[in-house]
Amino acid sequence: MTIERSLVLVKPDGFARGLTGEVIRRIEAKGYTLAALGVFTPTVEQLQAHYAEHEGKPFFEPLVEFMSSGPVAGIVIEGDSCIRAFRVMAGATDPTEAAPGSIRGDLGREWNHNVTKNVVHGSDSVEAAQREIAIWFPDLA
Ligand code: DAT
Numbered sequence: 377m378t379i380e381r382s383l384v385l386v387k388p389d390g391f392a393r394g395l396t397g398e399v400i401r402r403i404e405a406k407g408y409t410l411a412a413l414g415v416f417t418p419t420v421e422q423l424q425a426h427y428a429e430h431e432g433k434p435f436f437e438p439l440v441e442f443m444s445s446g447p448v449a450g451i452v453i454e455g456d457s458c459i460r461a462f463r464v465m466a467g468a469t470d471p472t473e474a475a476p477g478s479i480r481g482d483l484g485r486e487w488n489h490n491v492t493k494n495v496v497h498g499s500d501s502v503e504a505a506q507r508e509i510a511i512w513f514p515d516l517a
């Protein structure tokens with residue numbers, strides 16, 4: 377058993393479409409628990425820190441702009457190997473490629489010929505999860 381925590385975000389597209397409940401339903405149905413839950417209107421500074429690894433890439437600025445365009449739901453999930461498991465549940469980054477059954481495969485839309493609006497974020501490593509949880513839920517870190 378490797379009990380982990382992961383930072384999940386329901387991005388502005390998913391939040392605006394009322395998909396927060398569906399994302400939480402899938403997390404709970406899979407057996408993971410919620411360690412923290414909140415609604416945020418992220419600042420540009422917060423998003424630049426969250427996506428620091430992507431700074432300088434062509435999609436970085438549109439990504440930060442999109443992510444600051446409306447409220448997001450932030451969820452810290454907890455459970456055995458939940459970091460990898462949520463990545464599998466989310467599906468491939470590009471909703472067009474994401475397998476049916478995954479969150480992005482079932483619910484994602486490809487808008488404006490890019491993959492930015494892909495419903496959810498999930499941490500991709502233990503280090504990333506710790507760093508991201510500290511950004512969104514400093515009291516928990
Ligand atoms: P993931 O969210 O699957 O971990 P990532 O960390 O590589 O993907 O990228 C972060 C986000 O940036 C991703 O969820 C959507 C956006 N993005 C990634 N690649 C992109 C691209 N080629 N064009 C537009 N947006 C992109």
Ligand code: MG
Nearest residue numbers: 497498499500
């Ligand atoms: Mg990523």
